[in-house]
Amino acid sequence: MKFYLAPMEGITGYVYRNAYYKYFGHMDCYFTPFIGNKRMAAREQHDVDPKRNLARPLVPQILTNRAEDFLLLAGQLLRLGYDEVNLNLGCPSGTVAARGRGAGFLGYPKELDAFLCEIFDKCPLKISIKTRIGVNAPGEWPGLLEIYKKYPISELIIHPRLQRDFYKNSPNWEAYGQAVRELSLPLCYNGDIASIQDFQGLMDAFPHTECVMLGRGILRSPWLAGRIKESMGMTENKGVDRDALLGFHEELLSGYQREMEGERNVLFRLKELWSYMGDGFAGAEKLLKKIKKSSRLPEYRAAAEEIIRSCQIRDMDTADAINLEK
Numbered sequence: 001m002k003f004y005l006a007p008m009e010g011i012t013g014y015v016y017r018n019a020y021y022k023y024f025g026h027m028d029c030y031f032t033p034f035i036g037n038k039r040m041a042a043r044e045q046h047d048v049d050p051k052r053n054l055a056r057p058l059v060p061q062i063l064t065n066r067a068e069d070f071l072l073l074a075g076q077l078l079r080l081g082y083d084e085v086n087l088n089l090g091c092p093s094g095t096v097a098a099r100g101r102g103a104g105f106l107g108y109p110k111e112l113d114a115f116l117c118e119i120f121d122k123c124p125l126k127i128s129i130k131t132r133i134g135v136n137a138p139g140e141w142p143g144l145l146e147i148y149k150k151y152p153i154s155e156l157i158i159h160p161r162l163q164r165d166f167y168k169n170s171p172n173w174e175a176y177g178q179a180v181r182e183l184s185l186p187l188c189y190n191g192d193i194a195s196i197q198d199f200q201g202l203m204d205a206f207p208h209t210e211c212v213m214l215g216r217g218i219l220r221s222p223w224l225a226g227r228i229k230e231s232m233g234m235t236e237n238k239g240v241d242r243d244a245l246l247g248f249h250e251e252l253l254s255g256y257q258r259e260m261e262g263e264r265n266v267l268f269r270l271k272e273l274w275s276y277m278g279d280g281f282a283g284a285e286k287l288l289k290k291i292k293k294s295s296r297l298p299e300y301r302a303a304a305e306e307i308i309r310s311c312q313i314r315d316m317d318t319a320d321a322i323n324l325e326k
């Protein structure tokens, strides 16, 4: 069983990936958030810079509907030493989809087919794809599967929601099952696996699953992949290590301070992360409010560290506070 860390724009940049790798390191592969412009901005260049990235293997992700731009970026990434790129056909954002990119590209099957034909013909790197199952209706999925069957996709990561679902409704396991039955290429499941129980449900439904990508579940509980591996007997039971969490947090804080200009930007980034990570702790409401209101790093740090040191870890399946420590 392999686990991948999902790309999450604005959050899982190299600072987060490095900190996660150093203190948890449970992933078999990491993905950059999407690169959306053929000329990479400084932030994107840093994000793919091999010298800055400890968490490997790393696959850069490209969001475009222009084969020319895809090939140009792939060429730059090849020169940096990458051997695989990932195509984003899943971003549901209104502005992205309206321009026929991300999940919006799924609404133009003919153009998508022509685009894939060109990039698979000319790209010197392996190409994996991260896809949703359509734009408006599950009925679009069978046609998309017929397109995917035609190309040597190195891996198809499926988040079985429609573009118009954004993150609402439940992942469509029937559609995922159809891909499992019909495709002979390597598949990776992604979507709403935030607890051991969720993972077990997936394994019960699809016992041959070999690869799962985890996103918000890891933001909320960075220990999640470790707990799943323990539940499968893949690693010994280590529980949740608060010192590792403190180290992880410190690494994020210092990493963002190095990477970003100004306290406000650093705080903004960390507050966004706590909007997920806060749910991993029980009884943290007051301290989370303090984090939200903090305008300086010392007050932020005090509240964040107090949560990590003293609030109980929340059981993701029951939402109860439990003792996960050894």
Ligand SMILES: Cc1cc2nc3c(=O)[nH]c(=O)nc-3n(C[C@H](O)[C@H](O)[C@H](O)COP(=O)(O)O)c2cc1C
Pocket: 006, 007, 008, 009, 010, 011, 032, 033, 034, 061, 088, 090, 091, 130, 159, 190, 191, 192, 193, 213, 214, 215, 216, 217
């Ligand atoms: C804040 C945020 C940013 C995201 N950015 C990206 C991205 O850059 N590229 C991508 O393919 N998916 C992106 N996603 C989608 C995730 O990779 C993943 O497919 C989605 O969250 C479902 O998985 P999960 O339920 O495990 O979180 C993003 C999701 C979130 C919540």
